[in-house]
Amino acid sequence: MISESKKKKISESTIRRLSLYYRVLSILEKENYETVSSKELAKREKLTPAQVRKDLSFFGSFGTRGLGYPVSELKKQIAEILGLNRGWNVALIGVGNIGSALVGYKEFQRQGFNIKLIFDNDQRKIGSNHKGIIVSDIKNLEKDLKDNSIEIVVVAVPATVAQYIVDDVIRAGIKGILNFASVNLKVPDDVFLRNENMSMELEYLSFALSNLRNGTGDD
Amino acid sequence: MISESKKKKISESTIRRLSLYYRVLSILEKENYETVSSKELAKREKLTPAQVRKDLSFFGSFGTRGLGYPVSELKKQIAEILGLNRGWNVALIGVGNIGSALVGYKEFQRQGFNIKLIFDNDQRKIGSNHKGIIVSDIKNLEKDLKDNSIEIVVVAVPATVAQYIVDDVIRAGIKGILNFASVNLKVPDDVFLRNENMSMELEYLSFALSNLRNGTGDD
DNA sequence: TAGAATTTGTGAATAGATTCACATGCTGAT
DNA sequence: ATCAGCATGTGAATCTATTCACAAATTCTA
Numbered sequence: 441m442i443s444e445s446k447k448k449k450i451s452e453s454t455i456r457r458l459s460l461y462y463r464v465l466s467i468l469e470k471e472n473y474e475t476v477s478s479k480e481l482a483k484r485e486k487l488t489p490a491q492v493r494k495d496l497s498f499f500g501s502f503g504t505r506g507l508g509y510p511v512s513e514l515k516k517q518i519a520e521i522l523g524l525n526r527g528w529n530v531a532l533i534g535v536g537n538i539g540s541a542l543v544g545y546k547e548f549q550r551q552g553f554n555i556k557l558i559f560d561n562d563q564r565k566i567g568s569n570h571k572g573i574i575v576s577d578i579k580n581l582e583k584d585l586k587d588n589s590i591e592i593v594v595v596a597v598p599a600t601v602a603q604y605i606v607d608d609v610i611r612a613g614i615k616g617i618l619n620f621a622s623v624n625l626k627v628p629d630d631v632f633l634r635n636e637n638m639s640m641e642l643e644y645l646s647f648a649l650s651n652l653r654n655g656t657g658d659d
Numbered sequence: 660m661i662s663e664s665k666k667k668k669i670s671e672s673t674i675r676r677l678s679l680y681y682r683v684l685s686i687l688e689k690e691n692y693e694t695v696s697s698k699e700l701a702k703r704e705k706l707t708p709a710q711v712r713k714d715l716s717f718f719g720s721f722g723t724r725g726l727g728y729p730v731s732e733l734k735k736q737i738a739e740i741l742g743l744n745r746g747w748n749v750a751l752i753g754v755g756n757i758g759s760a761l762v763g764y765k766e767f768q769r770q771g772f773n774i775k776l777i778f779d780n781d782q783r784k785i786g787s788n789h790k791g792i793i794v795s796d797i798k799n800l801e802k803d804l805k806d807n808s809i810e811i812v813v814v815a816v817p818a819t820v821a822q823y824i825v826d827d828v829i830r831a832g833i834k835g836i837l838n839f840a841s842v843n844l845k846v847p848d849d850v851f852l853r854n855e856n857m858s859m860e861l862e863y864l865s866f867a868l869s870n871l872r873n874g875t876g877d878d
Numbered sequence: 879t880a881g882a883a884t885t886t887g888t889g890a891a892t893a894g895a896t897t898c899a900c901a902t903g904c905t906g907a908t
Numbered sequence: 909a910t911c912a913g914c915a916t917g918t919g920a921a922t923c924t925a926t927t928c929a930c931a932a933a934t935t936c937t938a
Binding site for chain 1: 671674675677678681682683703704705740741742743747756757759760761763764766767770771772810811813834835836837841843851853854855856857858859860861862863864865866867868869870871
Binding site: 670672673707709710713723724725726 | 924925926927928929932933934935936
């Protein structure tokens, strides 16, 4: 049993690194590695071995001293920790630029995030077919989300309307929202909201390049 | 004068928050605010006032005691710090799902990131027009990047080929790379590499929802 | 012009995350 | 079997980031 409901607070950075480990383990699995050491894992993600071991130790003891971690098993464990050992019913709202890209984004499906519904308010888009999914009218958003047991909603609509839509989404009882709109959304305390701000990384590059008298370059 | 080449190390989180402040200041400017307090700024980004003041203090004293910060002026200052007070010549490599979305992503242009060149290796795409830009053959990548004074490259190609392409990009002397491919790229120390991993935030949601006996929901 | 009300800017204190360092335990060779 | 060699797991130490708390500066009101 993993994490017996301990109240230990897991930091956001640890979770983000678990995602990284998961990806590397998938690769190692394909490369037919049986085991991997924290040292090797760390090297591949430019972290320290201690960091890797500490992160994993929050959830249990998965390794063998003298040998390392069993690749497939550890991958499975991390999948369980991250909740990737099951599928998630996802709805996408907004089939503009970004929305359309997300429909075809293989990485999502691979991780078990299945886009089941797509919504838009544009009459020309409603009814059209995106990778096998018919775009629904956003008018019935609340009911459709409920009827299809949607658990996670991805918001890819213009910033101006994002809050109204999110309010609807919350009324439908959704507890997980991934927001691509460039705006700060208000959600109740029991709803998990994550923002994907694509300009932010570019701005970081801009800062780094503007100040490169000293910088080391790497992240 | 801002930041007189001080060796003070600015943390990544501070820079990311500057991006947030910048966005809020743009909104405040539109709403015709003359000044804004650290308290208000903090509220809008769900941070503490002390955090806001400390972040800004790394770069100078922009506020007036008893009054707050002048909105337009502070926005200008942050733009300077982040290097957004100038344009950046950007090239996009790969016009698949994500690449196409990025070409039309308004937010980039608004911040001064101008996509000047687009590359692909698919003969059917080469020569085609995306928002006024003709897709170039990736064969001439190195030369084209140099000839067009490209400063930042956005990589949106399959994971399997990303490293080869990045090697080329580096040979062209590019020092800033934004990578959307789901792979860990190796770059020299003097090249700034940032990764945009869109699954990561979904995985965080997955983790949060899977463990929601306790979580508070917010980030 | 004086005094109350604000709000910044910043050292000091606290909280949090990372790294160190080593005892512990497993492996594999002889 | 024993022993050298590894590599984990984890308290303790260190480093980093955030928050506190208050003096100093300015505004606003009367």
